[in-house]
Amino acid sequence: MWSPNMQITVSQHHSAAIAVITGDITHSAAGDLQEKLMAVLCSTDMLVLDCSGIGILTSAGLRMLLILYRESKVNGKKIVLVAIPESVKDVMSVTGFLEQFAIHNSVDDALAQVSKPILL
Amino acid sequence: MSTRIDLYPTAEISGWKVRPGRVRPYGTSLVPGGVNFSIYSSAATSCTLVLFDRQSRKIIAELLLPDSFRIGDVWSVVIFDLDPESFEYGYRMDGPWDPAIGHRFDASKVLLDPYVRSISGRDVWGIPPDWDDEFPYRGFVIPEDFDWRGDSSLEIPSEDLIVYEMHVRGFTRHQTSAIAHPGTYAGVVEKIPYLIGLGVNCVELLPVFEFDEFELSVPNSYTGGTNMNYWGYSTVGFFAPKAGFAATGSLGMQADEFKSMVRALHQAGIEVILDVVFNHTCEGDHRGPTISFRGLDNQIYYLLTPEGYYHNFSGCGNSLNCNNPVVRDMVLECLRFWVSEYHIDGFRFDAAAILGRDPSGMIMNNPPLLESVALDPILKKCKLIAEAWDAGGLYLLGKFPNYGRFSEWNGKFRDDTRDFLRGMPDHASLLATRIAGSPDLYEAGGRGPLASINFITCHDGFTLRDLVSYNHKHNDTNGEDNRDGSDDNRSWNCGIEGETTDKEICSLRLRQIKNALLMLMVTRGTPMLLMGDEMGRTQWGNNNVYCHDNHLNWLDWSLLESESELFRFTRLAISLRLRHPALRSSRHPRSDRAGALGFPEISWHGSQPWSPDWSAESRLVAVVLASTTSSGEDVIYYAWNSSSTANILQLPSLPEPFYWRVAVNTGCDAPSDINNDDEGPLLEPTHSFLIGPYSSIALIAYRQKS
Numbered sequence: 001m002w003s004p005n006m007q008i009t010v011s012q013h014h015s016a017a018i019a020v021i022t023g024d025i026t027h028s029a030a031g032d033l034q035e036k037l038m039a040v041l042c043s044t045d046m047l048v049l050d051c052s053g054i055g056i057l058t059s060a061g062l063r064m065l066l067i068l069y070r071e072s073k074v075n076g077k078k079i080v081l082v083a084i085p086e087s088v089k090d091v092m093s094v095t096g097f098l099e100q101f102a103i104h105n106s107v108d109d110a111l112a113q114v115s116k117p118i119l120l
Numbered sequence: 121m122s123t124r125i126d127l128y129p130t131a132e133i134s135g136w137k138v139r140p141g142r143v144r145p146y147g148t149s150l151v152p153g154g155v156n157f158s159i160y161s162s163a164a165t166s167c168t169l170v171l172f173d174r175q176s177r178k179i180i181a182e183l184l185l186p187d188s189f190r191i192g193d194v195w196s197v198v199i200f201d202l203d204p205e206s207f208e209y210g211y212r213m214d215g216p217w218d219p220a221i222g223h224r225f226d227a228s229k230v231l232l233d234p235y236v237r238s239i240s241g242r243d244v245w246g247i248p249p250d251w252d253d254e255f256p257y258r259g260f261v262i263p264e265d266f267d268w269r270g271d272s273s274l275e276i277p278s279e280d281l282i283v284y285e286m287h288v289r290g291f292t293r294h295q296t297s298a299i300a301h302p303g304t305y306a307g308v309v310e311k312i313p314y315l316i317g318l319g320v321n322c323v324e325l326l327p328v329f330e331f332d333e334f335e336l337s338v339p340n341s342y343t344g345g346t347n348m349n350y351w352g353y354s355t356v357g358f359f360a361p362k363a364g365f366a367a368t369g370s371l372g373m374q375a376d377e378f379k380s381m382v383r384a385l386h387q388a389g390i391e392v393i394l395d396v397v398f399n400h401t402c403e404g405d406h407r408g409p410t411i412s413f414r415g416l417d418n419q420i421y422y423l424l425t426p427e428g429y430y431h432n433f434s435g436c437g438n439s440l441n442c443n444n445p446v447v448r449d450m451v452l453e454c455l456r457f458w459v460s461e462y463h464i465d466g467f468r469f470d471a472a473a474i475l476g477r478d479p480s481g482m483i484m485n486n487p488p489l490l491e492s493v494a495l496d497p498i499l500k501k502c503k504l505i506a507e508a509w510d511a512g513g514l515y516l517l518g519k520f521p522n523y524g525r526f527s528e529w530n531g532k533f534r535d536d537t538r539d540f541l542r543g544m545p546d547h548a549s550l551l552a553t554r555i556a557g558s559p560d561l562y563e564a565g566g567r568g569p570l571a572s573i574n575f576i577t578c579h580d581g582f583t584l585r586d587l588v589s590y591n592h593k594h595n596d597t598n599g600e601d602n603r604d605g606s607d608d609n610r611s612w613n614c615g616i617e618g619e620t621t622d623k624e625i626c627s628l629r630l631r632q633i634k635n636a637l638l639m640l641m642v643t644r645g646t647p648m649l650l651m652g653d654e655m656g657r658t659q660w661g662n663n664n665v666y667c668h669d670n671h672l673n674w675l676d677w678s679l680l681e682s683e684s685e686l687f688r689f690t691r692l693a694i695s696l697r698l699r700h701p702a703l704r705s706s707r708h709p710r711s712d713r714a715g716a717l718g719f720p721e722i723s724w725h726g727s728q729p730w731s732p733d734w735s736a737e738s739r740l741v742a743v744v745l746a747s748t749t750s751s752g753e754d755v756i757y758y759a760w761n762s763s764s765t766a767n768i769l770q771l772p773s774l775p776e777p778f779y780w781r782v783a784v785n786t787g788c789d790a791p792s793d794i795n796n797d798d799e800g801p802l803l804e805p806t807h808s809f810l811i812g813p814y815s816s817i818a819l820i821a822y823r824q825k826s
Contacts, residue, residue, distance in 0.1 A: 060204070
């Protein structure tokens with residue numbers, strides 16, 4: 001359950017960065033991931049997190065994402081979660097996390113919003 | 121770079137970097153770079169912190185804390201570089217084994233921290249445990265950083281409260297609930313629209329502190345299966361929510377899920393009261409397991425006999441030594457924790473009389489625990505409800521040490537209303553007393569009717585449907601040859617024991633249920649409805665279903681359709697209460713206090729107006745309640761006839777331009793049994809009213825528009 005198999009790949013699409021996260025986001029992976037994503041966020045206005053490859057998102061993983069999200073708002077940046085697996089989405093929903101994020105079904109949907117204001 | 125020198129370790133124990141911790145708060149707390157642990161024992165000679173790997177469940181370290189890490193009777197340590205998600209913990213406490221003087225230390229046991237915030241071991245309800253696991257319950261650390269998004273306790277005035285007593289699992293576990301997360305906190309959220317539609321504004325949850333549903337795993341000779349501790353009146357950890365009630369329990373996220381539930385209920389205008397069990401723990405008597413308190417400080421935590429055995433005022437093997445300062449602090453801290461960390465709106469204290477006993481078991485004049493709870497600033501706005509008796513024979517109904525704060529489950533309301541409804545003699549005047557908010561119990565000392573939680577049924581006993589369907593308990597399925605459960609049910613089966621298709625009997629039963637529900641909703645005090653009574657839930661005559669995780673306890677939502685008439689009646693009866701301030705005053709009504717439309721605040725009537733019949737044979741009670749506030753002209757007449765014959769009521773006259781309008785007549789078929797305020801028929805001024813056998817009515821003084 002706690003395997004440190006998390007990986008991240010980042011690509012740029014106009015003014016948005018797209019980060020594809022795969023594996024489990026546990027406490028042991030969260031610190032490293034947070035550092036990497038913060039670095040990406042510094043050089044872009046919008047960060048799209050492609051969550052389709054996430055296996056397990058633990059309490060610490062969720063909290064890391066929320067911290068990142070709050071940080072982005074403070075700095076006038078935008079973070080969007082896309083393609084969250086249903087099982088992960090369900091956990092986020094019943095624990096009250098889901099409603100706190102901007103969510104899109106796919107990367108394309110999210111990118112289509114780049115030029116539009118995002119309601120947070 | 122760190123800016124504090126206490127963020128650096130000062131020592132190493134068993135290969136772990138540590139420093140002496142902070143003694144408060146007890147339990148664990150996340151600190152920069154590590155985790156702070158703090159544990160109390162007055163008589164232990166050594167303290168070893170045991171760390172387990174959460175995945176393999178194997179011990180990864182045992183840290184014998186040096187004496188320099190102890191201040192007074194409290195050991196504390198900060199461990200650095202500890203991944204909060206990867207470990208679980210417990211303690212070994214060494215010390216004397218001398219039961220005669222109360223010591224039962226056993227260093228072979230790993231003990232649960234009494235202040236632990238989350239417990240693993242029973243993460244998913246009903247998954248059979250590993251019976252060979254020596255340490256089945258382990259603590260783990262969770263962040264306490266929930267974003268409440270502006271939520272706070274609702275502080276609904278008690279006079280406006282409609283309490284719904286329910287079991288988290290039982291509410292939605294039945295397949296007919298048709299929701300995504302049956303049997304869980306998340307499931308409660310899914311059914312919030314139902315609660316709103318019903319009209320209740322408070323849920324009182326049966327125990328949600330971590331307990332072990334497998335605690336009573338004894339073979340059931342009747343079913344051939346195994347009994348369970350379904351109700352949960354046996355606490356493993358007072359600060360930890362029951363993981364098995366969470367859809368996310370297997371992820372250790374029960375605290376977040378619980379808080380989300382509370383927030384969602386608050387958003388819907390529904391308060392959350394917890395049924396809390398501080399009278400005993402899950403460790404039983406001297407034959408029970410050593411899980412926490414027994415091995416930490418048996419002499420402090422439990423009421424012991426002079427021989428060192430356990431006083432059993434709870435009926436569950438032991439009794440918590442609540443008025444010891446250390447235990448008192450734990451209980452107080454626990455309540456503060458649930459109010460501040462979980463936004464809980466109130467507590468119902470199970471077998472609360474024990475909370476007023478001294479270390480020898482005697483009742484105290486001024487129990488410091490109850491005084492502390494009543495006057496605590498953090499608890500100041502929350503509801504405090506006592507079950508004012510215990511299994512040791514202490515019965516404090518009406519005289520529970522309340523400090524102006526505690527209300528009581530009113531057992532006399534339950535008994536007298538049941539007796540009146542089934543037509544027992546000598547109960548007309550007793551019913552009148554209950555209607556007035558039980559001034560015999562609560563007028564002295566100025567407590568008033570809000571000290572009375574009015575209920576006719578609760579989890580313990582018959583459901584309302586069974587109350588009118590069975591003369592006797594039918595507890596064979598509990599596997600104790602029908603010996604368990606109360607024999608004092610004051611029920612009446614209306615002619616046939618149990619389920620029947622006899623139309624007359626079914627009709628009478630439905631009428632009796634409606635009579636009871638009306639009684640609950642128009643009497644002074646705070647009404648409490650049992651989950652499912654609004655849709656005729658049955659336990660098939662079982663009045664003690666503590667041990668069943670099945671259809672005996674699970675709410676069958678298909679009843680909403682088959683019992684739609686009853687649901688409608690309940691919903692409108694609740695609405696009636698909420699619409700009429702005359703029903704919800706916080707004072708006992710008085711006949712010498714002027715009310716609206718020239719009526720006294722309360723007046724009693726009979727077949728003839730102003731002529732009540734209080735004789736032993738009277739089975740008719742009629743009353744007019746009139747509001748005393750200058751803003752309203754709220755006047756309500758209601759009456760119950762518990763005799764087998766109809767009765768003609770001459771109604772008290774109303775001044776022009778008011779007319780009596782029929783709000784309720786349980787003698788009528790639906791939908792005329794209950795009406796919205798503006799929909800019932802208006803009566804002629806000189807009208808007499810035929811009240812049917814075993815029927816009740818409610819009339820509203822209605823201003824006829826010109």
